[in-house]
Amino acid sequence: MLQYIGKRLLQSVLTLFIIITIVFSLLRLMPEEGYLGAAADKMSPAQQEIYLTNLGLRDPLLVQLGHFYNNLLQGDLGKSVTYRTDVPVVTIIGDKISYSLLFGLGAVALSLIIGVPLGIMMAYRKGRWLDRLGTGYIVFVVAVPAAVYYLVIQMYITDLFQLPMLFDEYRPITWILPLTSMALAPTASYAMWMRRYMVDELNKDYIKLARAKGVKERTLMFKHVLRNAFIPMAQYLPATILFTITGSIYIESLYSIxxxxxxxxxxxxxxxxxIVQGLVLVFSSLGIIGLILGDIAMALVDPRIKLGKGGGVR
Amino acid sequence: MTPKKSRILVIQNLVIQFTLRGRVLTAIRDISLDLYKGESLAIVGESGSGKSVLMKSIMGLLDKNGSIKQGRIIYNAQDLGQFTTEQEWLGIRGKEIAMVTQDPMTSLNPLKTIGKQIEECVVMHQGLKGKEAYEETLKLLTDVGITDVKKRYKQYPHEFSGGMRQRIVIAIAIACKPAILICDEPTTALDVTIQAQILQLLKNLQQKYGLSIVYITHDLGVVAKVADRIAVMYAGDVIEVGETHEIFFNSKHPYTWALISSLPQLGSKGEQLYSIKGTPPNLFQEINGDAFAPRNQYALKIDFIERPPFFQISDTHYARTWLLDPLAPKVDPPAALQAFFAEGRSYAND
Structure with a gap:
């Protein structure tokens, strides 16, 4: 198990290394004004040249890359030129990430608590009214663009429940709307997946045998089907969770978070x-961590995956 | 003849219908069949003839859109056909009547150790717990011919071969010491050498535990090896029933003739294999007379009008065909089959 995790981590570091290198190279192809910021207009071309040389941008690319990695290892992502120029980028992102983390995790928790049981019940009562209701909800959320139902929330729900719209850290009541809005879509996905994988499992032969040997329908559902349906869930859950954590542009601007x-x-x-560099680093690390966690979770629940040997191939 | 054996399961005038998108399909048409204690009964017939539906109805595992319209299934002085709740069925399913399913590769839960899967049954039906249940499970594994049981107990289905998995499925089936074992195509998914081993295992277990076994199959080769009696099904009806040698070497129904004629062993080299012309009837429609009549070259006029009754040929042998009526013209089975019959009888007389 440890060997497997170690191997996966090593692979991830390599992936991360490649991503950062690519982003770094792409940004070097961008216009250099990006390093000058608002001061660009006030500098003469000669001054600009000196400024850029001091930043190390006239060094050969490989040397620049070396510096970049060296700083990165010390947790230094440089300073922004347009946004709070006196504060390191790490601090800027750190401040922001706590809000996204709060809402992301909150929304994920909410959608898991509602979505997974909903999916289970939909599969258990397949074809009945709960299943139809749930399917209707899923279709609505998937088919209608998020902007539309966010606007509906903004226009009607706020009045209906007397809920404040704009986010204020110190008034917990203002957290309700952003959290529910963010949870709407993942709830639908979790319910949909859960139902789908449960129904898949229910149609398998081993369920027929379990029935024939006299297992109660309820026991069958919760002891045999549920765990097996969780395997595909386990694989994708961490990635989707982290995806939610990275924050929704739309929701954050809508509620001014x-x-x-x-x-x-x-x-x-x-x-x-x-800042772009720093964010890409954060996003891709989160994505990669999600994938590793998914693989490990799947390896933990599925005995068919041989750990260590064969690199986790089924 | 041996003295009349006691009947363990009695099916009387059973009719099972399914509703599919508003249309009614009659899958089982007025079947009566007995199962004797300790015997092996083979139910043969082509796909869609209703063999599996019949067995599912005995275990209360019919799909939701299917139901027993008429008739009785009597086991242990209870009419299983009247059962409606899960609670009632749980007393029968797995406990009194168990099943071995078709495909061992997919019949086991891939995420549970095989030990746990057998033990589940032991705990559920025998009421054993902890160490006792564990010991019983190991004993069952040994019973079905698995070695190194303590290690095997902890392994998952994917660590077993097809034949081994079928042994596990059998262990699960006999875990609760059932009276009746239903084997639904128990060897179809296995290769020939493993088939023979599994059939032998079933025979041994039958003797050891006094099981009555129902084999559902379309493989006459399997039937010949294991069955005491054969019931031939066609279009939801039992058209001929008798002891194995009677069906193989003295069958009376043209459909049974056709079935035996299509055995590859009966064809001669270079000739096309025999196949039955036409298609089985549409079960959505009401069937008048003998269901096989439209494909039957020996069909009489009455075959299209009135359903033939069971004509008795011997104490154990019955067939539903008007050809056995005293008024019917005498019809001989096809020549190739006659030779086969004669050969079979000469073996029997030896």
């Missing part, structure tokens, strides 16, 4: 290279 979602768009528009 100072999270990570908007930062990337902002930074790209302002050509703030250091």
């Amino acid at each position: 100072p999270g990570m979602g908007g930062l990337l768009v902002d930074a790209i528009q302002r050509q703030d290279n250091t």
Whole structure:
């Protein structure tokens, strides 16, 4: 098991290394104004040249890359030129990430608590009214663009329940709407997957044999089917959880939450290279961690996966 | 003849219908069949003839859209056909009547150790717990011919071969010492050498535990090896029933003739294998007379009008065909079959 995790970690570090290198190279192809910021207009071309040389941008690319990695290992992602220039990028992202983390995890928890049992009940009562209701909900959420139902929430739900719209850290009541809005879509996905994998399992032969040997329908559902249906779930859950954590641009701007979602768009528009670099690093690490966790979770529940040998191939 | 054996399961005038998108399909048409204690009964027939539906109805495992419209299934002075709740069935299913399913590769839960899967049954039906249940499970594993049982107990289905898995499925079936074992195509998914081993195992277990076994199969080779009696099904009806040698070497129904004629062993080299012309009847429609009549070259006029009754040929041998009526013209089975019959009888007389 440890050997397997170690191997997966090593692979991930390599992947991360490649991603960072690519992002680093791409950003070097961008116009250099990205490093000058608002001060660009006030500098003469000669001054700009000196400024850029001091930043190390006139060094050969490989040397720059070396510096970049060296700093990265010390937890230094440089400073932003457009956004709070006195604070390291690490701090900026750190401040933002806590909001996204809070809402992301909250929404995931909410959607798991509602979505998974909903999916289970839908499969258990397949074809009955609960299943139809749930399917209707899933179809609605998947088919209607999120912007539409967010607007509906904004227009009607706020009035209906007298809930404040804009996020305020110190008033917990303002957390309700952003959390529910964020949880709407993942709830539908979890319910849909859970139902689907449960129904898949229910149609398998071993269920017929279990029935024939006299297992009660309820026992069958919760002891045989549920665990088996969790295997595909286990694989994808961590990745989707982390995806939610990275923050929703739309929701964060709608409820004016100072999270990570908007930062990337902002930074790209302002050509703030250091922030873009830092964010890409954070996003890709989260993605990779999600994949590893998924693989490990699956290996834990599925005995057919031989750990260590064969690299986790089924 | 041996003295009349006691009947363990009696099926009387059973009719089973399914509703599919508003249309009614009659899968079992007025079947009466007995199962004797300790015997092996083979139910043969082509796909869709209703063999599996019949067995599912005995275990209360019919799909939701199917139901018993008429008739009785009597086991142990209870009419299983009247059972409606899960609670009632749990007293029978697995406990009194157990089943060996068709495909051992997919019949076991891939995420539970085989030990746990057998033990589940032991705990459920024998009421054993902890160490006792464990010991019983090991004993069952030994019973079905598995060695190194303590190690095997902890292994998962994917660590077993097909034949081994079928042994596990059998162990699960006999875990609760059932009275009746239903084997639904027990060897179809296995290769020939393993088939023979599994059939031998079933025979041994039958003797050891005094099981009555029902084999559902379309493989006449299997039937010949294991069955005491054979019931031939066609289009939801039992059209001929008798002891194995009677069906193989003295059958009376043209469908049984056709079935035996299509054995590859009966064909001669270079000739096309025999196949039955036409298709089975549409079960959505009401069937008048003998269901096989439209494909039957010996069909009489009455075959299309009135369902033939069971004509008795011997104490144990009955067939539903008007050809046995005293008024019917005398019809001989096809020549190739006659030779086969004669050969078979000469073996029997030796």
